[in-house]
Amino acid sequence: MPPVTAIDAGLRRGPFQVGDRVQLTDPKGRMHTITLEAGKEFHTHRGFLRHNDLIGAPDGSTTTNTAGTQYLAIRPLLADYVMSMPRGAAVVYPKDAGQIVTMGDIFPGAVVVEAGVGSGALSMSLLRAVGESGRVLSFERRADFATIAQANARAFFGADHPAWTVTVGDLVESLPSVVGPASVDRVILDMLAPWECLGVVGEALLPGGVLICYVATATQLSRVAEAMRDHGGFTEPHAWESIVRDWHLEGLAVRPQHRMHGHTGFLITSRRLAPGVTPPLRKRRPGKGYVTDLDGEAEWDAEDIGERVPSDKRVRKVARSMGETSRRLP
Template identity: 55%
Template sequence: MRRGPLLPGQRVQLIDRRGKPSTITLREGGEWHTHKGVLRHEALIGQHEGIVVANEAGERYQVLRPLLNDFVLSMPRGATVVYPKDSAQIVQIADIFPGARVVEAGVGSGALSLSLLRAVGEHGTLHSFERREDFAEIAKANVEAFFGEPHPGWEVFVGDLQDRLPEVQAPGSADRVVLDMLAPWECLDAVSHALAPGGVWVSYVATVTQLSRLTEAIRSSELFTEPASHETMLRTWHLDGLAVRPDHRMVAHTGFLLATRRLADEQTPLQLRRREKQSEVTEEDLQSWLPADDGAWTEETLKARPVTGRKARRAAAHARQIADEARTAHPDAQEVTDDR
């Protein structure tokens, strides 16, 4: 899927003179229509990427296979995806290595799953947990579309992490845990049960209140090292002769990453010395973390845009179509699918 001539079923990225990318799936007899003319897929099939082609109106395009970043931003989605800038940081600070046994919760559309699967390789495993079945279907189709076949080390489980993780993960058997969910502190017991001593836990949260509550929950448990957190802001630059300056727009806050490591059983974390006196958490602080209405952490209370079942079903159907076409482009795809 990453080398050789372009084949039907593969995704390609077309970049016009303004630098605007468009991603299409190659099909026998297919055509790509825009207001600037028609480009026939036959002009691309059998060619190597990196070529420049013209449509029937003479409009020229650079042809390249989409990188992982490109695929994530163009793939069908139900839930909001974890942006590439955050996925890269998660892989780095969690130290995801080839052969690692990783647990992920909050699969969404599978964007982060793709980066984790790339990092663990063919001999690693990724156990992913998702509460919504429609989101799980979108994620599975997107992953299969990118790799051209099901990943041999990936399994998706539908349900709450707290309930399902003890069923599928032996105590102390996980090397890394990555959570992208509304209330990760509710999974603290399950994570500490599954994570091996020295293992890394990384959580992705959107708001300061979530970050603060998770931090205090980890400290109170005395099962982990002192948590560390940061956010990443990405600013691109305009490059035009001597007019070299920052772009006017940037990908600013998307979420906070919090990382900590599992201590061995019956060990007490070191109390780190601080220049300023650390304030104690009061009952008033705890109440301030709770939503004003019913105390529930939901997408609505966090002002997140909910994803309807109808939108998720459309995205799942689109993702499955792309995955089916990608499988036909992989010479061993049907054999691998049958074996599984």
Template identity: 45%
Template sequence: MSRPLAAGERVLMLDSKKRRYLVTLEEGGEFHTHSGFVPHDDIIGGPEGVRVTSTRGSRYLVVRPTLAEFVLKMPRGAQVIYPKDLGPILMLADVFPGARILESGVGSGALSMALLRAGALVTGYELRSDFANRARRNVETFLGPEALERYDVQERDCYEGIDERDVDRVILDLPEPWQVVPHAAEALAPGGILVAYTPSITQASQLREALEKSDFDMAATVEVLHRGWHIEGQAVRPDHRMVGHTGFLTHARLVGA
């Protein structure tokens, strides 16, 4: 069932060069660029996919942003985990509706939104109050206030321990995830999965060493590369630019001694 675009919603506006702008619709509001402005009232009440024209004749396509698009445009302080890694994390962690997940290093909430969208119950540990507050706002903006009922962000240090017990998954975006390995072993239920995102291979290597000395097994580390293709008639080639390295994903399962 189609829903008209409404005041208070965030929409993605694409110009003729496919540049993207994330806009919050307001009654009486205006979207301004060097190409003129578009009254928000020209958009509000219209269908998703509506095309509008600025005062200087520029055309814009208006759609609701996907999670991947919102993550790249949303307000943030910490560097987000990119969409190319969010999807694999959901699969490597085997996230399912109702899964109890401990996430540490919440940042701006990109991973939190992916986990909550998949139906998980998320407890987040975040050291910085400004990051914690921004993550809550981003979650509420994209998923709605009801998502906050499944999202508990605590301002605390995961290196010092995890209070939760029998969680299904522990997912880390921290500089030194190896410090969390013994705490994760206590927090996870048998068979639970740990996943860690690390920008450098030396971080991943040190994590793997810690996992080898623990009750975790089945450890593996992967890197996800994303290359688009230019397709225009018979002109077909890889894009000149690609999203190459962002980080390494290490995962392991708690199996006991």
């Protein structure tokens, strides 16, 4: 086998080791994620199992607790980790992160700008895509969110990813001092008012570069689409959403699950035009989006669009727990 050189490859292969995250699935499909520690035990209301029984076992093993309940033990995938990791802000769901990586054409070695970081879910997918030869430049207004995101990524990759830089500050103010004109391949904006950033983003993107915005509401979607058209330096925007429905598979009982992953957000994408190029005129231009009290100069906040805002107390608690976890890891 060739030597392991990628930053997280050693954590994804071979027998379970101390410090590995392991996903345990019981016969009813309930999942629990534990971090292996020598001498520690995992307890439920029906018995417990010893971490030592898993340390050294191959990935994809089964183990039985003291009550005779059998568990499947397997390393969690990135999608599993994202859904169970500590959160400060809401995460970009794997179904949307996959769309961003694919439709944004995030390639190895790319220079990618991301704003904001949230809890780091999308950042980890971007880092996986650009590899150690690329760069992900993330911007986050809140220092506590940035701390949680960095701790989550560190726990997943096993170390600070060499391609990742996190800047605490406003994108409009900070981006020009971090990158030069026409030096960025891709920009992903996951923020309340992405239309406010189109000027600096347009300066930073290479001709042909891709801009993707992730927004929660139709009002935001309309506003950013019109701003892209008004800017004049982007191609006609394209918008969509992804809806995922699982299926129940048991013998001949094959049917859609009763619950599904419905609307999480809209994605809208556009390409940067070359300097001085005017986009072709549309044969039929849609009418302007309607104006609300939030349009104009008023600043948007998360509560305006119905987003659940984590309390400062909860964020401090998550950040504190992440710091304690980091100190326990080897």
